[in-house]
Amino acid sequence: MATIYDVSVLAGVSLATVSRVMNKNTKVSEKTEKKVLDAMEELGYRPNSIAQSLASNRSNSVGVLVSELHGPFYGAMMSGIEAELRTSKKHVIIAAGHSDEQSEKEGIEFLIDRRCDALILHVEAVSDEYLIKLSKGATPIVLINRYIPELKDSCIYLDNQLGGYLATKAMLDTGHKELAYISGPAWKVDTQARLAGHKQAIREAGLTYNPALVFEGDYLETGGSEGFNVLMQAKVNFTALICANDEMAAGAMDAARQMQVDIPSKVSIIGFDNIILANYIHPKLTTIDYPIGEMGHMAARWILKNTYQNKPLEIKNMFEPAVVHRDSISKI
Amino acid sequence: MATIYDVSVLAGVSLATVSRVMNKNTKVSEKTEKKVLDAMEELGYRPNSIAQSLASNRSNSVGVLVSELHGPFYGAMMSGIEAELRTSKKHVIIAAGHSDEQSEKEGIEFLIDRRCDALILHVEAVSDEYLIKLSKGATPIVLINRYIPELKDSCIYLDNQLGGYLATKAMLDTGHKELAYISGPAWKVDTQARLAGHKQAIREAGLTYNPALVFEGDYLETGGSEGFNVLMQAKVNFTALICANDEMAAGAMDAARQMQVDIPSKVSIIGFDNIILANYIHPKLTTIDYPIGEMGHMAARWILKNTYQNKPLEIKNMFEPAVVHRDSISKI
DNA sequence: TTGTATGCGTTATCAC
DNA sequence: GTGATAACGCATACAA
DSSP, X not given: OOOHHHHXXXXXXXXXXXHHHHHOOSOOOHHHHHHXXXXXXXXXXXXXXXXXXXXXXXXXXXXXXXXXXXSHHHHHHHHHHHHHHHTTTOEEEEEEOTTOHHHHHHHHHHHHHTTOSEEEEOOXXXXXXXXXXXXXXXXXXXXXXOOOGGGGGGEXXXXXXXXXXHHHHHHHHTTOOOEEEEEOOTTSHHHHHHHHHHHHHHHXXXXXXXXXXXXXXXXXXHHHHHHHHHHHHTTOOOSEEEESSHHHHHHHHHHHHHTTOOTTTTOEEEOSBOOGGGGTSSSOOXXXXXXXXXXXXXXXXXXXXXTSOXXXXXXXXXXXXXXXXXXXXXXX | OOOHHHHHHHHTSOHHHHHHHHHOOSOOOHHHHHHHHHHHHHHTOOOOHHHHXXXXXXXXXXXXXXXXXXXXXXXXXXXXXHHHHHTTTOEEEEEEOTTOHHHHHHHHHHHHHTTOSEEEEOXXXXXXXXXXXXXXXXXXXXXXXXXXXXXXXXXXXXXXXXXXXXXXXXXXXXXXXXXXXXXOOTTSXXXXXXXXXXXXXXXXXXXXXXXXXEEEOOSSHHHHHHHHHHHHHXXXXXXXXXXXXXXXXXXXXXXXXXXXXXTTTTSEEXXXXXXXXXXXXXXXXXXEEOOHHXXXXXXXXXXXXXXXXXXXXXXXXXXXXXXXXXXXXOOO
16 A cells, blocks of 8 residues: 655655645645645555544544344434534544443543544433542543433433423323323433432323332333233223333234234333334324434534634534324324 | 553663563563563553554455445444454454445545455445455455455355345245245345346246346335335236345335235235334344344454454355245245 | 564654 | 754664
């Protein structure tokens, strides 16, 4: 592979001059520039970005840590990030954290060792303290889907409580008064926020919150089915079921079908996240839109602005969810 | 950040010795090793992988080019790749090609410039010639989901024709004789192979292939709906519909529901790919399993073996699809 | 076993 | 406007 040195020899200029025409930061006379460009062309020269990084202390890469690489949610997020970064010639290094503390920490260290210029983290298992300490380090970080007061400017998050509120409100507004709820794992912050929104809506409606109508799921389809079965067998009545994510809603719908419980005439269901699946199942799932792709874009833009000083970009930290009306809720 | 130099000073040894204890390739006395390790610990030393790469001419990173970052298919693939590579401390740099020739080429150059040790490519738009020429370069490449005779040892692919054959055979075996087919875009190689398998099965069954029963879709849900509608409006009868991928099958099922055509009693449907969606829709979609996650693993293993000389790993180039029986086919 | 010296391909700070 | 030359942080051939 041709190096900058080869180019300089062929062009009959110094090594520094070649570097200059590449980086366009210093004036170079037109004719020497042409000589250099021609030499590059002839040699098929491609800069070695590793060497560039070492010398400039900039890797032009941003590390992204997600829980899983598969799944519709993270796909949309990474797609948003990549699209935004690509236009600025930055690139993405990915790692998976698997929602496990040790694994998440390893992933983060891994990315820092690669000298990423900044990190976009979607982490669930590490503590706030760890992240706060991390943010004091040399590598800027932006948090997606997590809100930490001390780090609020670098958090891109959804108002999960509002989402839980809106989901519940959608049921209340259509006349439902007996509401069941399938939540995510209790330790997750978004689980807590969504449930808090649920309670808030119930309170505002003058109803009383009944823990017997809540089932703790796992954000997986199976948890949804299980939750539906458990709730049906319990001695509680409900006409509406709020699921903390779409996958559990799909599982619940499946369980309902097996029990011959018609959706939505017998039980109305609403999901959360608006993953692509929601539009495919039958009846099409009414859900809460989680603009994760847009949030990925925003996280990338945050980095473009704060780490690469690109432009005076507008940053929006908090995103608001909205109800996507489809066919899984019926009036009562 | 502490450098190898800082460590050497604190440990009272030479710079080279520190490097040695890191790379474990040369013998170092136990006590000096301990001195070094302690110094590293004390300084919180983390090797600069950029500098390592420059000096060793190894980036320990493999570039992955996929068409899209979102979507269940690529997610599963990347997940397989990352899992396999992570265990060997290699990392993944991703780029998206968007099924566009120019974009795919840019992505590839981008990854090569980053001095990836090897590339895993899922490309559709670039020509065989381009890839053959590329393979002669310094960076090893492995192709996923593409078969090029000249490059066969570095291709990890599915027997798409067999898949098309099996899908059709599944219909024939349950008594169907009037088969409609919704294909992908004609220019794609997997489209062609799947259709070829379809024709082969028809031929073997002693039936005649009727182009009027084939609709060219786009591998998207909308293409499936459109295809179903077009086929229904045409003056052709069919009791079975073979879709070249699951998304189109889902679209077709949706169109069928709107036309009050019951699946599978009136029309049986089979998909292709076995994306996660197939298990969520109703009726659960019978389809052809595409072990893309496993193939991602294998591609990564190929690189571990050929580029990093890791172990005597077994490489399987061709994967065979299999029918996943669910609920969208009924006997006739 | 350990140390010295050189190179990897750039960028950047000086001079001129 | 252009050219030397010193970093950048590490690996490694060669000595000792």
